[in-house]
Amino acid sequence: MAARRSVAVLLKRSVVSAAKSPAQTRCISSSSSPRRKVAVLGAAGGIGQPLGLLMKLNPLVTDLSLYDIAGTPGVAADISHVDTTATVEGFAGEADLAKALKGCDLVIIPAGVPRKPGMTRDDLFKINAGIVKGLCTAIAEHCPGALVNMISNPVNSTVPIAAEVFKLHGTYDSRKLFGVTTLDVVRARTFYSVLKGLPVREVNVPVVGGHAGITILPLFSQASPKVQLTDEEIEALTKRTQDGGTEVVQAKAGKGSATLSMAYAGALFAEACLKGLNGVENIQCSYVASDITNLPFFSSKVRLGRNGVEEVLELGSLSDYEQKGLEALKEELQSSIQKGLDFVKPQHT
Numbered sequence: 001m002a003a004r005r006s007v008a009v010l011l012k013r014s015v016v017s018a019a020k021s022p023a024q025t026r027c028i029s030s031s032s033s034p035r036r037k038v039a040v041l042g043a044a045g046g047i048g049q050p051l052g053l054l055m056k057l058n059p060l061v062t063d064l065s066l067y068d069i070a071g072t073p074g075v076a077a078d079i080s081h082v083d084t085t086a087t088v089e090g091f092a093g094e095a096d097l098a099k100a101l102k103g104c105d106l107v108i109i110p111a112g113v114p115r116k117p118g119m120t121r122d123d124l125f126k127i128n129a130g131i132v133k134g135l136c137t138a139i140a141e142h143c144p145g146a147l148v149n150m151i152s153n154p155v156n157s158t159v160p161i162a163a164e165v166f167k168l169h170g171t172y173d174s175r176k177l178f179g180v181t182t183l184d185v186v187r188a189r190t191f192y193s194v195l196k197g198l199p200v201r202e203v204n205v206p207v208v209g210g211h212a213g214i215t216i217l218p219l220f221s222q223a224s225p226k227v228q229l230t231d232e233e234i235e236a237l238t239k240r241t242q243d244g245g246t247e248v249v250q251a252k253a254g255k256g257s258a259t260l261s262m263a264y265a266g267a268l269f270a271e272a273c274l275k276g277l278n279g280v281e282n283i284q285c286s287y288v289a290s291d292i293t294n295l296p297f298f299s300s301k302v303r304l305g306r307n308g309v310e311e312v313l314e315l316g317s318l319s320d321y322e323q324k325g326l327e328a329l330k331e332e333l334q335s336s337i338q339k340g341l342d343f344v345k346p347q348h349t
């Protein structure tokens with residue numbers, strides 16, 4: 001999970017270089033990496049705007065395509081003035097979607113409505129399922145080989161929707177479709193390091209399952225560095241990680257859900273995918289097609305490489321508390337998966 005370090009280094013370098021000469025600024029881009037076109041769909045939104053900026057700062061990105069139903073020309077003009085190498089183009093409205101996607105190596109999807117207080121992620125299904133279906137249909141048509149990072153909620157269902165759409169078009173490659181659960185990992189790392197006074201850059205906590213309530217299962221028994229946790233501490237850390245999204249939704253009081261921390265997490269995961277594509281294998285948690293449990297989609301550690309998912313890693317040993325959490329999440333996760341599958345292909349059993 002070294003990706004977060006390199007984004008942090010990149011941000012630091014960018015801030016420093018902004019105060020220096022243009023020649024020094026250009027040094028932050030790598031000339032040896034291949035060209036990589038990345039699209040953000042939903043780029044004018046709360047996540048899309050800061051995520052677009054972070055991708056513009058990433059030297060692995062050479063071409064940045066910002067798509068939304070409206071508002072993207074302004075966002076693209078703004079981001080394009082940042083003095084890093086990536087070219088930036090903004091596309092607004094469906095007529096421009098094909099151009100936005102053509103030639104993409106990676107498509108990141110934060111398009112769709114966010115929660116308001118009192119809503120579950122599943123309450124977003126009605127609107128977001130159709131948005132994701134439409135965007136994935138266009139991906140199948142215009143950049144079928146691209147990796148897809150799904151951020152739109154409910155992730156537990158939108159990833160199966162994407163898989164079914166790609167199957168319908170004969171373009172499905174399970175190694176290339178990811179539900180982005182990095183924010184759960186980011187939260188677990190933060191809460192664990194704060195509670196135990198650990199340097200957060202050295203902390204890792206795998207988070208498995210899915211991305212909603214009890215389906216989010218942080219594995220503090222596998223956290224590193226390893227420190228003693230009481231049962232009460234484990235329960236509190238687990239609950240806070242599971243409820244992290246709701247904590248932000250409530251604090252924003254009707255003005256949406258996590259955007260800035262999600263943009264950060266989305267940028268970390270996108271960078272990890274790009275590194276993998278460029279042959280730098282690395283391990284991240286993500287919600288992918290999986291056979292390590294009896295569920296067809298499951299989040300766990302995966303090894304990223306040139307083809308996307310090179311390997312889905314086994315869960316490893318779980319504490320009794322985590323084992324119970326695993327059993328408890330299966331029914332909800334299975335039903336969210338089925339709901340996604342049925343949305344595209346109602347006869348699915």
Ligand SMILES: NC(=O)c1ccc[n+]([C@@H]2O[C@H](COP(=O)([O-])OP(=O)(O)OC[C@H]3O[C@@H](n4cnc5c(N)ncnc54)[C@H](O)[C@@H]3O)[C@@H](O)[C@H]2O)c1
Pocket residue numbers: 041042043044045046047048067068069070110111112113114115124128131134135150151152153154155180181182183184211256257258259262
């Ligand atoms: N996976 C995660 O960990 C995670 C974290 C935070 C938020 N989310 C989810 O991300 C989604 C976006 O959140 P946000 O706060 O950015 O919302 P937002 O409303 O601020 O932005 C969403 C954007 O999507 C655009 N959009 C709508 N339909 C579109 C379409 N057909 N094509 C392209 N763009 C379209 C909107 O115009 C808007 O600009 C929500 O579903 C939210 O629940 C996921």
Ligand SMILES: O=C(O)C[C@H](O)C(=O)O
Pocket residue numbers: 114115121153183244245246248249257258
């Ligand atoms: O909680 C939400 O609705 C947004 C996102 O899934 C999150 O975890 O912050």
